[in-house]
Amino acid sequence: MNSKPLIKTYSIFFLIQCVVLFAIPQLSKSALDKILLASISLAMLMLFIMGTNKILNGLSVSQSRFNAVFFGSMGLRMISTLILIGIYLVVSPLINKFGIIFLICAYFVYMSFEIKFILPKLRTDSEKSKNTDDARK
16 A cells, blocks of 8 residues: 555645644744744654554554554554653743644544545455455354
């Protein structure tokens, strides 16, 4: 399976994030805050690109192995995103609630893109196994 459409979607979303970040003044308190939020968003983009490539490499293995790779990767990215948000809270001189909400929403949007991209693989495998189970009966 080719990851280029998903990487393209991630990149477009990252650009939209940056435009929104710089266009809406309530999302950031200062220029440094904007740069910090954009940097963390870029780090999240890289995490999701690497995680997606790992998942796509796991598509050719068994369903149970794929599930382990998928959910393990999802958990690692969730923890990494929480660490990035923690770094933002430590480094940022002001507590920016809207910036934190912005990063959490970005995480969920990235996850929804990935799930939407991977879902056909999950459906075809579950249909194949269901047909195989029906044939055994």
